[in-house]
Amino acid sequence: MLRKEQNDLLTQTGPGTPMGRLFRSYWIPALLSEELPGNDCPPVRVKLLSERLVAFRDSNGRYGLVDEFCAHRGVSLWFARNEDCGLRCPYHGWKYDVTGQCIDVPSEPEASGFSKKIKLKSYPLVERGGVLWTYMGDPATQPPLPEWEFATVPAPQSFTSKRLQESNWLQAMEGGIDSSHVSWLHRGDLNSDPLFKGAKGNQYNLNDARPVFEVVESPGGLYIGARRNAEEGKYYWRITQWVMPSFTMIAPRGNHSVHGHFWIPIDDENCWTWSFDYHPIRDLTAAEIAAMRNGKGIHVKYVPGSFRPAANKDNDYLMDRDAQKAGRSFSGVEGIAMQDASLQESMGPVVDRTKENLVSTDNGIIMARHRLLRAVKALIDKDVTPPGVDVEHQKVRSAAIVLPPDQPFKEGAREAMIARPSVAPASV
Amino acid sequence: MLSESARAASAAEARFRIQAPNSRPRTTTVIALDAASEPVLRRLAGESWSRATFLQAPVGEAELRDQVDQSDQVIMLATAGGCADAAEAVGRACSRKRVTTTALVVGTENATEPELSKTLVQLRPWSLMVVIAGSDDYITDMMTALRV
Numbered sequence: 001m002l003r004k005e006q007n008d009l010l011t012q013t014g015p016g017t018p019m020g021r022l023f024r025s026y027w028i029p030a031l032l033s034e035e036l037p038g039n040d041c042p043p044v045r046v047k048l049l050s051e052r053l054v055a056f057r058d059s060n061g062r063y064g065l066v067d068e069f070c071a072h073r074g075v076s077l078w079f080a081r082n083e084d085c086g087l088r089c090p091y092h093g094w095k096y097d098v099t100g101q102c103i104d105v106p107s108e109p110e111a112s113g114f115s116k117k118i119k120l121k122s123y124p125l126v127e128r129g130g131v132l133w134t135y136m137g138d139p140a141t142q143p144p145l146p147e148w149e150f151a152t153v154p155a156p157q158s159f160t161s162k163r164l165q166e167s168n169w170l171q172a173m174e175g176g177i178d179s180s181h182v183s184w185l186h187r188g189d190l191n192s193d194p195l196f197k198g199a200k201g202n203q204y205n206l207n208d209a210r211p212v213f214e215v216v217e218s219p220g221g222l223y224i225g226a227r228r229n230a231e232e233g234k235y236y237w238r239i240t241q242w243v244m245p246s247f248t249m250i251a252p253r254g255n256h257s258v259h260g261h262f263w264i265p266i267d268d269e270n271c272w273t274w275s276f277d278y279h280p281i282r283d284l285t286a287a288e289i290a291a292m293r294n295g296k297g298i299h300v301k302y303v304p305g306s307f308r309p310a311a312n313k314d315n316d317y318l319m320d321r322d323a324q325k326a327g328r329s330f331s332g333v334e335g336i337a338m339q340d341a342s343l344q345e346s347m348g349p350v351v352d353r354t355k356e357n358l359v360s361t362d363n364g365i366i367m368a369r370h371r372l373l374r375a376v377k378a379l380i381d382k383d384v385t386p387p388g389v390d391v392e393h394q395k396v397r398s399a400a401i402v403l404p405p406d407q408p409f410k411e412g413a414r415e416a417m418i419a420r421p422s423v424a425p426a427s428v
Numbered sequence: 429m430l431s432e433s434a435r436a437a438s439a440a441e442a443r444f445r446i447q448a449p450n451s452r453p454r455t456t457t458v459i460a461l462d463a464a465s466e467p468v469l470r471r472l473a474g475e476s477w478s479r480a481t482f483l484q485a486p487v488g489e490a491e492l493r494d495q496v497d498q499s500d501q502v503i504m505l506a507t508a509g510g511c512a513d514a515a516e517a518v519g520r521a522c523s524r525k526r527v528t529t530t531a532l533v534v535g536t537e538n539a540t541e542p543e544l545s546k547t548l549v550q551l552r553p554w555s556l557m558v559v560i561a562g563s564d565d566y567i568t569d570m571m572t573a574l575r576v
Contacts, residue, residue, distance in 0.1 A: 001573055166437070214558040227552075269439065313433040346433065348442040357451045358573050360501065360530040360557040366573040367559065370566045406549035408560070411541045 002353040002369065010372055011168045011350050013265040014050035018376045023049055023245060024137035025379065025386050027146045028264050029274050030065060030125060031055055031132040032162060040082045049136060050267045054078055055125060056098070059085045063125035064098030065134050071102065071118045096120055128152070130160050131274075147391040148247070149419035150260070150278040158278035159292050161299045164308045165263075165341050168350040169246060169271035173263040175340050176248035177368055179226045179240060180361040183209040185339050188329050190253075193336070195277070195288065195297035199254030201400050201428040204228045204236040211238075215364050216410050220244060220393030221371060223417065224364040225409045230402045236428065237409050239399045239417065242368055244375060244388035249398040250298075252427040257284060258398060259298050269349035272307075275299055275337065280397075281424050300337045309338055317342040395419040399426040454500040455479040456576040459487065459518055462510035468534050468564050469505055475568060480576050485514035496521040501528050501574065504555065507535040509543030512550040519554025530574075531555035534564045 002010070013020040028048070035044050036057040043056040045068060052068040054077045062085075068076055070089040077096070080087040086103055088095040094115075095104035100122030108114040123134045124142070129151025135142050150158050165172050175181070183205070190202045208228040216223045220243040230236040238251035241260070249260035262274040275298045277284070284292075295301035300309040311318040317333045324332030333342045358366060371387070378384035387393055399416040403409060410417075416426030435441060458480060460469035466484055473482040481495060496502060502522050506512040515531070522529050531551040536544065544560070551558055559570070 001575060212552070212556060214560065216560040217562050313437055314431050316431050316433045345437050348437055349439050352445070355450060357575065360528050360574070363530065363557050363559055363570065366570050367561070367566060370569045405552070406545045408541060408544050408548055
């Protein structure tokens with residue numbers, strides 16, 4: 001459980017909030033690159049950390065992320081014309097460049113210099129690994145660009161999607177580090193999903209539905225190890241990485257791609273769930289990419305023309321009670337992503353953590369909250385840069401590995417948990 | 429018209445959640461397995477808890493059994509490199525009553541891998557969850573979260 005004031009602190013990320021300041025310490029994913037496919041393409045509305053913005057790509061290919069509303073009369077610049085290196089408001093023709101600087105006010109004499117006095121709030125927007133990243137914090141403390149491995153491998157080795165999740169970011173992220181739910185909620189998918197099936201590690205999972213957990217602090221967050229019995233007295237470990245504030249990476253299976261998430265607040269009642277799959281040493285196959293686009297693995301099918309999942313709360317997540325009863329699906333909801341999201345959204349927009357009853361297997365969640373609270377306090381009280389900003393904290397991998405019974409997994413999997421170019425992931 | 433799931437998940441509907449307590453108080457036993465973790469035990473014992481008992485190993489078999497019988501959960505404290513062989517007796521008593529066990533490894537800042545291994549090999553067979561952290565400042569938060 002958390003006290004109400006702790007819950008409020010962790011779940012509120014708007015401007016001026018402590019947790020909002022923490023999120024604004026990082027480069028965060030804002031859009032898929034494909035959302036701005038060409039120069040002078042239509043602008044896109046973006047809401048992040050409770051700020052309404054508009055993203056665009058100008059005539060020279062430069063990306064901009066600026067206040068959504070024209071400084072003149074408050075018109076949404078989603079309606080703007082994207083032309084000649086700027087967004088022009090269709091109401092009276094005021095025009096802005098990618099920095100938010102107003103560069104034309106047609107009703108005022110150019111010589112007056114009036115336009116120079118108008119500037120919209122803007123944030124940097126840079127492309128890396130098929131994702132457009134933004135940094136919404138103090139420009140004086142802007143960190144180096146992100147170095148997550150999925151965003152730095154060659155493009156054919158990586159696939160990223162995003163989906164709207166209609167809940168606060170924290171309850172979504174906590175699902176990503178709650179390893180104990182996998183044996184229940186997702187039990188039907190290990191041997192059927194094309195992105196998971198066939199791995200030897202699956203058998204360890206299915207033979208032992210009650211893993212034992214170890215939580216170990218890492219430089220950027222936590223290593224969360226789930227331990228199951230393997231042959232000859234050894235242990236099969238699945239090690240999840242959590243890097244602050246909201247990056248998780250799930251242990252791989254066989255030669256399948258490695259995958260993970262970011263959970264980024266849209267506002268306090270909605271977030272983007274970013275889902276990536278990549279392989280460090282090979283291209284993804286056409287069949288793998290087709291499966292990902294078709295909502296397999298950790299991805300979803302969409303309502304056409306949107307990033308809202310096709311199974312959503314407005315259609316009761318396409319609940320299939322017959323499949324649930326017949327054991328084809330434990331929850332009755334199809335697909336790993338929506339099995340998670342449906343339950344997390346059912347908690348309400350912001351779950352009341354004063355009423356929860358955590359148990360020992362929830363220690364990963366407990367430790368993550370503790371680290372977030374500690375980092376927020378250090379940031380607010382002493383300007384201490386939070387873990388995860390340092391790019392070295394981002395060069396991590398999850399791992400699936402068999403180790404001797406007395407070995408700390410942090411030591412036994414030390415090399416496996418570091419991202420190294422052209423080195424195969426540790427997977428079983 | 430909203431679906432049942434959409435309506436039920438709204439902030440407006442959250443107002444109608446039942447406010448009555450949904451759990452009874454838990455009884456917790458915290459046991460320091462070695463002398464080096466005793467200062468942590470003493471610090472924790474000085475804080476405000478509702479139903480917690482703090483013990484220092486070794487604990488007599490009868491006392492341990494009685495204590496575990498009254499507990500909903502047992503938390504073991506062990507120092508990296510210390511002698512945690514008391515974990516077996518605690519674990520056996522807990523297994524008999526199906527009481528959950530959590531092991532917290534303290535003093536890891538300067539511990540070597542062999543020291544940590546020595547402790548883990550004693551704890552792992554008897555712990556549902558093991559936590560290894562750089563400092564012990566998380567333990568109070570963890571115990572609060574577990575409603576100690």
